[in-house]
Amino acid sequence: MCKKIVKGLFLLGIAVLYGSHGIHAQYKSDVWVADCGDGTYKNPVLHADYSDPDVCAVGDDFFMTASSFGCAPGLPILHSKDLVNWSIVNYALKKIEPAGFYSQPQHGKGVWAPSIRFHNGVYYIYWGDPDFGIFMVKAKDPFGKWDEPVLVKEGKGMIDPCPLWDDDGKLYLAHAWAGSRAKFNSVLTVFELNAEGTAPISDPVMVFDGNDGVNHTIEGAKFYKRNGYYYIFAPAGGVVTGWQVVLRSRHVYGPYEVKTVMAQGDTDINGPHQGGWVDASDGESWFLHFQDKGAYGRVVHLNPMKWINDWPVIGNDSDGDGCGEPVSRYRKPLAGKRFPVETPAESDEFNSRKLGLQWEWHANYQDVFGFTSDMGYMRLYGHILSADFKNFWEVPNLLLQKFPAEEFVATAKLKVSAKDDGQKSGLIVMGWDYAYLGVEKLGEKFVLGLTACKDAEQGSPEETAVLAVLEPSARYEAGLRPNYEREIYLRVKVEKNALCRFSYSLDGKTFTEAGKVFQARQGKWIGAKVGLFSVAPCGKERGWLDADWFHVEKAE
The missing domain is CATH 2.115.10.20 (Glycosyl hydrolase domain; family 43)
Known part of the structure; x- marks a missing residue:
């Protein structure tokens, strides 16, 4: 854990200052x-x-x-x-x-x-x-x-x-x-x-x-x-x-x-x-x-x-x-005075008991959405979809942050856990149109797919292109049914004009491009957002997603 904290501070270029309101971690965007x-x-x-x-x-x-x-x-x-x-x-x-x-x-x-x-x-x-x-x-x-x-x-x-x-x-x-x-x-x-x-x-x-x-x-x-x-x-x-x-x-x-x-x-x-x-x-x-x-x-x-x-x-x-x-x-204002360079936070190591202030939910937080922890990750539980589910416009537990620049790369190290078929978690770009890389349990394997939806507010259906079938990283007994896990790195590269290219990696080093380029679109009075999701089929129990870290970096 100590090594991870030190690594995170160096990765994010954070300076920790002490002031009248306690510890303040300065962040400088990449x-x-x-x-x-x-x-x-x-x-x-x-x-x-x-x-x-x-x-x-x-x-x-x-x-x-x-x-x-x-x-x-x-x-x-x-x-x-x-x-x-x-x-x-x-x-x-x-x-x-x-x-x-x-x-x-x-x-x-x-x-x-x-x-x-x-x-x-x-x-x-x-x-x-x-x-x-x-x-x-x-x-x-x-x-x-x-x-x-x-x-x-x-x-x-x-x-x-x-x-x-x-x-x-x-x-x-x-x-x-x-x-x-x-x-x-x-x-x-x-x-x-x-x-x-x-x-x-x-x-x-x-x-x-x-x-x-x-x-x-x-x-x-x-x-x-x-x-x-x-x-x-x-x-x-x-x-x-x-x-x-x-x-x-x-x-x-x-x-x-x-x-x-x-x-x-x-x-x-x-x-x-x-x-x-x-x-x-x-x-x-x-x-x-x-x-x-x-x-x-x-x-x-x-x-x-x-x-x-x-x-x-x-x-x-x-x-x-x-x-x-x-x-x-x-x-700059106040000419002659110099102040530290800082920006709103973007990357997150998920090492704190408090969720980073860059994150917002798509509705009021409920305990069943998930938890922070002292274990070096954030847990996001699956939202139980309605029987007449149409698309993610109705999902409240989307954990999202604002687009921070015209061009950037967002990468997340994740572990998906599921018992029931149809439990799905992943990385999403959300707006009136949206797209996500989702890891879904089917049988004893996971299926990775790129899903897109156009005009979500109108109840339009999703379309999914299957990209790969993945073996679980781990399987263990958990009550009446086994639990399956899959570790994966998911990434989206946002280019000028909000063009989004998704990719994935099984080792964090070599990334494979995933499907078509997606054109991001603003939401209703808000800009497009990027973040994490986890959902489960109607009538099933919740699977979950453990987010180890989420990094926002300069596009190459």
Whole structure:
């Protein structure tokens, strides 16, 4: 075990530091690092699906959260010292509420467009669930346990909420509306909350109508106050082709002036919008936002921001018209200060009792999904499929992480255990379309197959190509029936345009390409993900998968 831990630390390039919050393991990705090492950074600062990001500054620390939809744990908490180098440090939601509803996959539902704020020593996150209402969760220590979430306002269609504590102590909440539930959209409303931030004390007031022929699909409100002006930062025009709007008023309920402050222009960064403004300790302003990159999800960009005549200008405004364009490379914030290079974790040795923070389930975790251990591996038990099983769109125990770059290789060392025929485990790339390498027990052998499914949400059937018949690595008596094991290495190489090439190895050295190239596709409001699965036929007991390690490395 000791040898394995040392080997893992060297493999991953981890530096272990001690700080006010205990041990913090710094991780540096092999596939995407935004810090160029020369005082500049490249965008995206996070080439991963952190949709609808929001950020706050507390002292010398920056904290970011993002939409997590129906994946659990939810509301990732990321930390940075310079807005460029980020690490995942926590989740604010252990389970998505209501917990019973989200015990099964609820694609595209759940946690939408959160906002994170710090007020009077407390961190607050508000988010909208379009089916249940506006929620809030808070904590005094963002690295520690967050309180249980509170349903602030029940109802359908309310999304993208953001609080504002005014100078007189009053608390307001701005939010948008989802047309899929409310049957109208493109408007922003504001209402007042009680002092605790847990309930409304006024009716909503419409402060902006985007049904003006210009700013359709306005949403994602972020509420601020500066120099006596109330500001609402909001994206308009849609996720893929939109732009960033800022509203300004001397009064909380308006009327608001409107101005477009960032658009794609001549760049290749489409739909640059939906994010948060933050000031660094040197007084400079910055804006974190997303870009939709299809299968790769909504990746995070950092742009400089300046104030001219009490209007923000985001990005590079070369023609001086007050509307900037996103930058692809720029000098880092806090010029002159140097901070360690780090990125969110990707590889995992599965040596900890806590699951790595890069991992999320496709529904709220249940004990029968599996366990971490002190034995050097993670155990994933088979999900019992329904009698009318169609495809993996319904499987909750998919253990997945985000695509971390345009190109990468993910390899897992696995041991499959099964008693019943049809028990299957393996490596999966999941989205609206998905593909996996699966090891399935049939008789006294295992069959390795490459399975693909197109348009999974529509209930489309899977198609499997058999690649090899494998002898078990071990067989032993286990109660009334023997248990069969097969050790195997499974790999997927992701190339540009999210083309995926699967391969396998029986010795970890020589890999055999497996079947056709698969074109990855995003999921419902989320990017494609990669990870592990285990399933069992209806009416059978659970087989399992022991994951020794999962490595994400640079593609050769």
